[in-house]
Amino acid sequence: MRHIVIIGNGISGITAARHIRKRSDDRITVVSGESDHFYSRTALMYIYMGHMRHEHTKPYEDHFWAKNGIDLLRGWVERVDTTLRELHLRDGRRIGWDVLLVASGSRSNLFGWPGQDLRGVQGLYGLQDLERMERDTTGVRQAVVVGGGLIGVELAEMLHSRGIHVTFLVREPRFWGRVLPEAGSHLIERHLREHGIDLRLGTGLQELVDDGTGRVKAVRTTTGEELPAGFVGIAVGVSPNIGFLQGSGISTDRGVLVNGFLETNVPDVYAAGDCAQLQEHPEPGRPAIEAVWYTGRMMGEAVARTITGERTAYDPGPWFNSAKFFDIEYQTYGRVPAILDEGHDAHTWEHPDGRRSLHLVWEKASRRFLGVNALGVRLRHEVFDAWLRQGASIDAVVAGLERAHFDPEFHRRYVRDLAQSFMPVVP
């Protein structure tokens, strides 16, 4: 019986642990410094907003782990010894392993801004961040959020739910401009402003101002403005959390370098999730590090198979993702670039209320369907997944859109409006 040790109890590590348990009798230990039990990181915002308590965000009841023979160990890993095959914890404990899975996730980026260590300045990644945020937003009336991505919007919504006025700094000229096509960006921008968020596009963070006690009192922007802020949320992306691997002999770049089977350069050492950097991505064109819930889950499942003897390549299939911007849900299937590539064509339908839109992309010459973005409209994953895998044509997709309708019963079938607005090209 081997001892399989997993660093990190997030979605990757826990998915791996569960699947290893299904497939083997090996001893499994999951080490985490963040929390006693697995919880859904994606739900952090809802705890702050009072929609849920921490216990609601745990996908398994606490008795699940003992029942399934998965040992949980609370502690921060400080060093990994690959020669003696040991982990060194911060509190001095040492844990031996036969197989090691690094699933240590990410940490929030900070780009060396003056004053970034002041109290009341933070990112949002884990439970400790939430505790700090709870403490440091008490009595705060004005806040600034930096970074126009998914976590930035979450921070804005969280603060807004507590009646805190939010100024939202986005360096790019439009919201989430590296991912969303232009019309989609504008739709979200309007919605944020409708909620009373003071959105400042083309504006970055210059520095953070001390109130004299080590606490932030204002930010200075790249446009030279000084905005009062009792709290500053920084959401400018994340990077793999791999500092503790220094000197271990495990090859790293920005993340832990892994091959298509999620194996590192050291035998019996694997990496999965946010912290893994694929040397060659199975889906061409996708980034080497994908810090996304879904890919983390898929990597956990794949690596569990490999660890238990069925060497399995990580194969995520067609890209999909989702998010929610205040009240507007976002789903995407396939490849939808922010700026249309040469040789591609796109069609956008937007509802007159300006709160929902659908955006389809296809290859001009072959008319092969490439991807869809949905804002404020729910689409059926399996239908789009099948179309993408089959290489369906845009015309087949438009003709079959009815099958992809996923909004609740009695709701208008917006896919019909899209289909009607789609002008077939007369050959």
Place this chain on the structure above:
Amino acid sequence: MSRSDRSLSLAGPHHLGVGSTRLAAWCAGAGTMALVAALFGFGADHPALVLGVGWGALALAVLLVIRGRYVGKPAGVRNDGVFHRSLTARGAIAWALGIAFTAYYVALYWFPESIAGITRLFDPLSRLLRGRPADQWFAYGGFYTFAVLVMGAKFLVKYRHSRYQTWRTVSVMFFQLGFAFLLPAFLALMQRPEFYFSYFWPLDYDALWPGTVGSFSTTTLGLWAIGIGLVLTFVATPVLTFLYGKRWYCSWVCGCGGLAETAGDPFRQLSDKGLKAWKIERWMVHGVLLLITLLTALLWVNSALEGSWLGSFSQGFAKAYGFVIGAVFSGVVGVGFYPLLGSRVWCRFGCPMAAYLGIVQRFFSRFRITTNGGQCISCGNCSTYCEMGIDVRSYAQRGQDIVRASCVGCGICAEVCPRGVLRLENGDWKLRLEER
């Protein structure tokens, strides 16, 4: 970890303007005071006025909450502060309310004379609708209907972006007002027995007892009522449940469901999601269905044998059922404990109708909640806001469709899901259990 939820605030400091919170609290207090004062004979000379002031102030309080929380703001899921408020997070206010509700039910069932002052407030309305003075049950029906309508209005505004929620809520409001309040009152005015067409066996547990059938079958209308009841129980229920799931009844028609979906909505998150609760639920709810079926059969056997066999036993059994299930469970615990155990305790653990519908739904129905491929992020909103205590997430995160006997099809899991993962659907019933 999370902010203190022991604050005595009804609304939470940030979720509503402080001014309107305070005003709403004052209005609710004033309305309650008017009704409590009536207990001590206050307003006996002006019952309509006192009831009007009481209801008016309570309705105004709800209106102020609606205005503060939803009006002028974009439509969307608004659960901010649910676990920060004393009222909705099992705090002191929730306990006080639970005790007050429970006391009212105890008085209603066993000490009606102690609340005679309140019953008298309903005399003018009862005379108008039924041509006779009120009894405690008419007063109870009045409060019940008032709660469904006022809190239903709040629910309609809260979920104004969802047509499914709108239609469903309009439906329960209609059935409560029309079929459970006005129609029985009209029948009383016509000197007829008060039939409740939206309640039938096994929920209306004595509807098919020999005594009931015997007394009803003396009139044409009574015969009609028995016939309609039989059709609803044995034809409409299985057919409609096959087509649409138990929701056609539990969250569209039923009065218990109607109250749970409107007045109970602020408490839906308090249901127990543990595996243990599910085990207890299955034993209890099916046990009650078994009991009432046995009891009904026994009573008929007894009646056929003209009371010579099991006479006193079946009567005692019937009395005990009426006390434990009909009064203690469905009333005192079912509604009294809303603020502590959530809004569907009765429906989940005690309702024989729900058990019957549930068996049909589980094995012979096209209804299921479809999971949208791999889009689940395991956040837990669906499970948290499931009033029936179903761990929806445990299915959704596996990409599995949800087919559960207890699901009443309220659709709130699909509303609160931030990723568009869940959809209530009627489809091919043979395919619904297959893993995809």
